[in-house]
Ligand SMILES: Nc1ncnc2c1ncn2[C@@H]1O[C@H](COP(=O)(O)OP(=O)(O)O)[C@@H](O)[C@H]1O
């Protein structure tokens with residue numbers, strides 16, 4: 001895919017970190033405030049996982065996953081005020097957030113053929129973003145966009161992350177704090193220990209612990225870091 005002609009102020013921002021550290025909320029708000037595109041790469045891995053489940057693929061069999069990894073057509077809308085995700089023309093924004101998909105996404109996203117496919121998609125979306133883009137995930141700074149202008153790695157205590165996730169689930173699905181925390185820790189361990197592009201902080205990423213910060217403080221911190229990068233360009 002061709003690289004779009006970029007505006008002078010275009011910046012590529014990579015935001016990585018484990019679940020519940022504030023990647024999505026921060027990235028969306030920062031992108032909206034600065035007029036950048038926004039890409040939720042976790043939603044893409046969730047979308048391919050949803051497709052595997054929906055098509056009866058045995059997700060305990062990496063060979064079976066690899067064989068069909070190229071089949072689903074995944075399209076991400078990158079407007080931060082209304083991000084979208086579809087698979088083969090179906091809007092899957094809701095179905096990709098179920099506990100079933102959440103419990104299976106680490107296994108699917110560990111398969112190298114899945115990562116190669118989704119990484120290529122992510123790079124072409126970033127290359128087409130004329131005004132720049134905020135891309136959030138697990139391996140953006142290390143693997144997908146190693147030349148990003150700014151890399152941020154968000155962290156937070158498991159307690160803070162579980163409490164945030166439970167706040168979202170309340171009323172929808174059973175929300176037991178200990179169970180949420182255990183599931184988060186299990187997913188972090190799987191995502192950090194896989195062979196192909198695991199969850200990791202890039203050497204040149206700036207680490208921000210969000211445990212005791214409000215969302216607004218994290219947003220302001222990232223906006224300031226981007227403005228510093230833009231001024232130095
Ligand atoms: N600094 C923060 N303080 C309190 N709540 C936060 C903070 N950052 C995010 N949240 C809330 O925590 C939940 C998870 O945030 P999200 O952005 O989805 O994290 P991630 O994308 O890293 O999984 C959301 O409900 C969000 O509003």
Ligand SMILES: Nc1ccn([C@H]2C[C@H](O)[C@@H](COP(=O)(O)OP(=O)(O)O)O2)c(=O)n1
Nearest residue numbers: 019020041042043045105109137138139191
């Ligand atoms: N760049 C990425 C982004 C997500 N993944 C995988 C691993 C994650 O557990 C799942 C889901 O990511 P997502 O960001 O939606 O998860 P949370 O919002 O943090 O719960 O996808 C990945 O392997 N690489």
